[in-house]
Amino acid sequence: MGFFVEVLLSGLMAGVLYSLVALGFVLIFKASGVFNFAQGAMVLFAALTFVRLLDILKDTFAPITLALIITIAMMIMLAMAIERLVLRPLVNQPGISLFMATLGIAYFLDGFGQTLWGSDIYTLDIGIPKGSIFILESVFEGGVLVAKEDLVATVIAGLLVVTLAIFFQKTRIGRALRAVADDHQAAQSIGIPLNYIWVIVWTVAGLVALVAGVIWGSKLGVQFSLSLIALKALPVLILGGFESVLGAVIGGLIIGAGEKLAEIYIGPYVGGGIEYWFAYMLALGFLMFRPQGLFGEVHIDRV
Amino acid sequence: MKYDLLLRALLLSVPLVMIGCGQDEGESNSNNPPEATKSASNAEGIIVDVSDDNAQFIPVLSYRTGPYAPNGMPVANGFTEYLKVINARDGGINGVKISFEECETGYATARSIECYERLKNKGPTGAAVFNPMSTGATFAITEKAPVDKIPLITMGYGRSESRNGGVFPWNFPIYGTYWTAADVLITHLGNINGGLDNLKGKKIALVYHDSPFGKEPIPLLEKRASMHDFELSKLPVTHPGVEQKSTWIKIRKEQPDYVLLWGWGVMNSTAIKEATGVRYPRDQIYGIWWAGAEPDVRPAAADAVGYQAVSMISSGQAQVHKDILSYLYDAGLGSGEREGVGEVLYNVGLLNAALVVESIRKAQSKYGEKPLTGEQVRWGIENLNITEQNIQDLGLAGYMYPVNLSCSDHEGKRAARLHRWNGESWEYSTDWISGDDAVLQPMVKSASDTYAKEAGLDTTACDS
Structure with a gap:
């Protein structure tokens, strides 16, 4: 039983991180109806920028703070550039056009980030404790081993998820975002500044990408694969629904726990190595029975 | 609703295709060696144009982008810088300058094949030899090499049974198989x-x-x-x-x-x-x-x-590294960071290139000091006999090992050392340990016989 709990816990902790990246997608989808395929590339770009600046500024009085401020400034500029150069010309265009545009942004950012900062593995140490600890020793024999790094990452990601959920549900800007998502023209007609909202939402998505990139980067080193991990958010969204913050959270937890349990308990029967693609198969199965996801809105088009 | 469904299906298919294809997500950035941006005056005589009719063309399959770039870059740097220093220091191989072209594979098999097809006919005599730098790509190119008559050097990777030259005359897993x-x-x-x-x-x-x-x-x-x-x-x-x-x-x-x-x-x-x-x-x-x-x-x-x-080779610097630093880095022609010269993967790339160069040198002893075809270079590899004295002369003492290939043995050396990470560098932790050929040889024979049977190959090339 202790082993099962250990697997489950590790899955849930991974799931919180998936939720974090998925939230970046949800933010933009809610505000613009666009699925931002560039979210993974933004994770990589933000983390690369941060880690390389950290190296450049290492001899200054506050390298982490300075690197963070400059990286945030860069993510804001990136959001403004995307709004001005990509989104504004495509207002009221079909959703699929906007989606294709984000594919272009993804490829651009992948290449631009590596050209600007390099393609090597960069070690990122922001003081997250290393090593592991045993918990629940009185409940299970031998206890449950948990990596401290994962625990801290989970707490940070969890706090950010809660903050974003509040931002969306309780603030004026959050409501404006939802209005924009429902109908660009209607939102504009009641005085919601579309361009401003888009810059805000892409900036917030950029900050989420930065946090995700820094957390993962400190675990794995900052390198190209960070952009691939973000793809794990896709099944999370399909499971949870594109428009739902709660869905992203629940979906992340299900996917995280599901893939770890599947690898341990089903993997041996099919040759193993199913952890990575199990999430997609789970989402595929879900797509057949509930295409809008667990918490997604059902759209009915009248023709 | 239709768009939503289409979008969801599309999103699922993209990562699944990526996973299914293995490593097919590398950046599409082809044929852009960093040296293209270097000053032409510094590069004169070191970087030779592929269209030069008097130069020996060597294709370079590399991956400087994508998830494997941190490992692919030093290998590519070591490989290309050795070729450049041969031009700079020695004036080429017996006076025959080397031209080369990099092609970005992203460590993806499909892209490697594309690169192979693109580069195989370049230069005055076509590609001298390919180093696929990927086991997956080696599996695929193994079928093509005999048709195109271009040998493959797969140092430390590729098909393990391909050391059997009787069945795999075009494959050379020199210095060790998996x-x-x-x-x-x-x-x-x-x-x-x-x-x-x-x-x-x-x-x-x-x-x-x-x-x-x-x-x-x-x-x-x-x-x-x-x-x-x-x-x-x-x-x-x-x-x-x-x-x-x-x-x-x-x-x-x-x-x-x-x-x-x-x-x-x-x-x-x-x-x-x-x-x-x-x-x-x-x-x-x-x-x-x-x-x-x-x-x-x-x-x-x-x-x-x-x-x-x-x-196969650890970190550190021999005389040739010093030559690279003085001929290339001091002249602003280095491909990477100065500190990277002599790291493990840099040395792996360098050793690969040294094997290519010595194979061509050997082939020149039979076919003349001019650009050679892949078929002629194949003879050079198969008859490669690198001695301690050769290694001293090449400035590679301690970083290259004597090897003597033959028609039936394309591996040459079946021993390796272990090295241990001490927190700052790699250091050897054992002496040379040999693989047991009493175990390996029957496996090689069985696997290569199976391959030959399935492919309908003649296996008698080394019998005479």
Whole structure:
């Protein structure tokens, strides 16, 4: 039983991180109806920028703070550039056009980030404790081993998820975002500044990408694969629904726990190595029975 | 609704296709060697145009972008800089300048084939030899090489049975195959346990990249497991290898005596970090030579201390490195960071290039000092006989090893050392350990005979 709990816990902790990246997608989808395929590339770009600046500024009085401020400034500029150069010309265009545009942004950012900062593995140490600890020793024999790094990452990601959920549900800007998502023209007609909202939402998505990139980067080193991990958010969204913050959270937890349990308990029967693609198969199965996801809105088009 | 459904289906298909294709997500950035931007005046006589009719053309398949770039870049730098220093220092190979062109594969098999097709006919005589730098690509190009009559040097990778030149006349896995590496590791484990018989009852876990590369040692390890009665568990890790949590939870539960790490790229450093997370001792983990370089241990920092890997060549500098620094880096023609010259993967690339150059030199002794065809270079490789004196003359003392190939033996050397990460650098931890040919040879024969039968090949080339 202790082993099962250990697997489950590790899955849930991974799931919180998936939720974090998925939230970046949800933010933009809610505000613009666009699925931002560039979210993974933004994770990589933000983390690369941060880690390389950290190296450049290492001899200054506050390298982490300075690197963070400059990286945030860069993510804001990136959001403004995307709004001005990509989104504004495509207002009221079909959703699929906007989606294709984000594919272009993804490829651009992948290449631009590596050209600007390099393609090597960069070690990122922001003081997250290393090593592991045993918990629940009185409940299970031998206890449950948990990596401290994962625990801290989970707490940070969890706090950010809660903050974003509040931002969306309780603030004026959050409501404006939802209005924009429902109908660009209607939102504009009641005085919601579309361009401003888009810059805000892409900036917030950029900050989420930065946090995700820094957390993962400190675990794995900052390198190209960070952009691939973000793809794990896709099944999370399909499971949870594109428009739902709660869905992203629940979906992340299900996917995280599901893939770890599947690898341990089903993997041996099919040759193993199913952890990575199990999430997609789970989402595929879900797509057949509930295409809008667990918490997604059902759209009915009248023709 | 239609758009939503279409979008969801599309989103699911993209990553699934990426996973299904293995490593097909590299950046599409072809034919852009960094040296293209260097000053033309500095480069004169060092970087030779591919269209030069008097130059020997060598294609370079490399990966400087994508998830494997941190490992691919130093290999490519070592390879190309050796070619450049031969032009700069020696004026080419016996006066025949070398031209080369890089093609970005992203470590993807499909892209490697594209690069192969694009480069095979370049230069006055076509490609002299290919170094695919990927086991998956080697599997695919092995079918094409005999048709195009271009040899493949696959130093430390590729098909293990391809050392049998009677069946694979165009493949040259010089200095070691995966079966050799696996056998060296098992022999080492036998040595530290007081003999191979003492492996009985031990648990050995193979954590491997779920690709042709990662699967290659399995037949040898299964054979050794049946011979010595140890328990072998196989734990695949999906490309690129950043998801290993479950794998290491399993290892924590099963507590194997040793873990063999058959990884590449980010998979290696992730494995060491996960091992730390589950408190698995790093000095019980042994990597393949592709898991024994600086990018594999630096991200794990102090957690990697004590980790060992089998090694074809370790880090450090010989005379040729000093030449590279003075002829290239001092002239602003270096491809990477100065500090990278002499790191493990840089040296792997350099050694690959040295084998190519010496093969061409050997072929010139028969066919004349001029650009040669792939078929002529193949003869040069097969008759390669590198002695200690040659190595001294090349400025590679301590970083290249005598090797003598023949028609039937395209591997030449079946021994390796282990090196250990001490937190700052790699240092050799064992003397040379030989693979046991009494075990390897029958496996090579059986596998190559099967291949020959399936492909309908004549296997009598080396019989005379």
